[in-house]
Amino acid sequence: MDPIDRSIINTLQQGFPICTAPYKQVAEGLGIEEQELLARIKALLDSGILSRFGPMYHAEQMGGALTLAALKVPETEFEHIAQIVNAFPEVAHNYARDHTLNMWFVLATETPEQIMPLISKIEAQTGLTVYNMPKIKEYFVGLKLQA
Amino acid sequence: MDNIDRAIIASSQAGLPLTPEPYQTLALQIGISADDLMLRLSRMQESGIIRRIGAVPNHYKLGYQHNGMSVWDIDDDTIDQLGKLIGALDFVSHCYHRPRHLPDWRYNLFAMIHAKTADSATQQVQQIARLLGEHCHAHEVLYSTRILKKTGLRIKRK
Numbered sequence: 565m566d567p568i569d570r571s572i573i574n575t576l577q578q579g580f581p582i583c584t585a586p587y588k589q590v591a592e593g594l595g596i597e598e599q600e601l602l603a604r605i606k607a608l609l610d611s612g613i614l615s616r617f618g619p620m621y622h623a624e625q626m627g628g629a630l631t632l633a634a635l636k637v638p639e640t641e642f643e644h645i646a647q648i649v650n651a652f653p654e655v656a657h658n659y660a661r662d663h664t665l666n667m668w669f670v671l672a673t674e675t676p677e678q679i680m681p682l683i684s685k686i687e688a689q690t691g692l693t694v695y696n697m698p699k700i701k702e703y704f705v706g707l708k709l710q711a
Numbered sequence: 712m713d714n715i716d717r718a719i720i721a722s723s724q725a726g727l728p729l730t731p732e733p734y735q736t737l738a739l740q741i742g743i744s745a746d747d748l749m750l751r752l753s754r755m756q757e758s759g760i761i762r763r764i765g766a767v768p769n770h771y772k773l774g775y776q777h778n779g780m781s782v783w784d785i786d787d788d789t790i791d792q793l794g795k796l797i798g799a800l801d802f803v804s805h806c807y808h809r810p811r812h813l814p815d816w817r818y819n820l821f822a823m824i825h826a827k828t829a830d831s832a833t834q835q836v837q838q839i840a841r842l843l844g845e846h847c848h849a850h851e852v853l854y855s856t857r858i859l860k861k862t863g864l865r866i867k868r869k
Contacts, residue, residue: 573773576766582749582756585731602729605766609726615861616767618727619752621720625760626712632809632821650860658859661780663851665816667859668780695816701791701808704798705762709825711773 565613565711568596572604573711576617629676630656631698633683634665635690642666648689654682665695712760715743716751727764771858775825777832779852781839782818784811789846790820796842797822802835817849824852 571594581589591601608614623630637645642660649655649669658669673679683694718741728736738748755761770778785793790808797820798806805823822839826832836852843850 573766573768577768578765580727580764580766582734582752582764584735584745584749586733587729587731598731602731606729608766611772612769613772614766615769616726617765618725619720619723619755619764620762620767621724622759622762625758626720632807634816646859655860657861659855660857660859661853661855663853665853668853668855669860695812697809697812697816697821699807699809700819701794703791703794703806703808704803705805709768709770709773709775711768 568594569604569608569613570711572601573608573614576605576614577709623672626674628672628674629679629698631671631679631696633669633671633686633697634695635667635692636664637667637690637692639666645690645692649686652682652686654678712755715741715747716755716760719748719751719755769858769861770825774827777824777826777829777854779824779826779832779836779854781822781824781836781850781852783820783822783839783843783850784817784848785820785843786846786848787819793843793846794820797839800835800838800842802826803839818851 575590575594580586583589587601588598591598594601605617609617635645645667646658649667650658654671654673656670656672658667660666661668671679671682673682683696687694719737722737722740727733730736732745734748735745738745741748752761794806794808797803802824803822804825807821808819809821811817811819824832824835826835840847840850
């Protein structure tokens, strides 16, 4: 990652224009060529420095539902359980954390009614209790990580 | 939101095409005009269906090795006021009120923090603790040790 990559990452976290040639517009702001910007974004995605680039949809605003859920996974079964949980397309992300509740994942479904049956399915397949922690209130979502 | 909006979401949620005219590329896939697609994206952004269009970096790869989910046991009658205060801190990326699961889980305020060093993470937690003061009865910080999956949300095309 060089200074140009860093400025690309910082700029793209703030938003992206909706216009005919948005990469050209952003590239001009950064003082580079459009083709270079495209190549660098692709490289940042391929190397995993960027995990996503595009529209971030708001699940609840689309009529969908999100919840945060946790499991107490015995250490010896951790990889196996991670595979089971990750195989559900509704699992948007999943983190290992250092706690007795050691696996934390976000579930995203198209309707609120699908959350509880999904949790039951995860419980049935893992044999573990899912601690369901849907948000009661959102105070803040956002962040710009300085690259 | 109609079926065309749903088609736009389905075709763009994995990412925006890396072509000089990405909205034209998407519009061709869906079978609408680029102008219609851009108008619909703008509307979805205004109404909050799209939070933003942009990049999501992998925290770890940017050097943020200390990503903690700080969790706090707060009096229910003060949580809304305190949640807003904590959410406004510049190192907090997400701040939510979530349910307790007594007796296993006593925490009801969640604040995600991000730092490049362990010291800096500790300072962030101390800063939150000072702001919460006597309204906080206990707290813990759960550091992530590994990303097991990170795809963003997906909906199916109907």
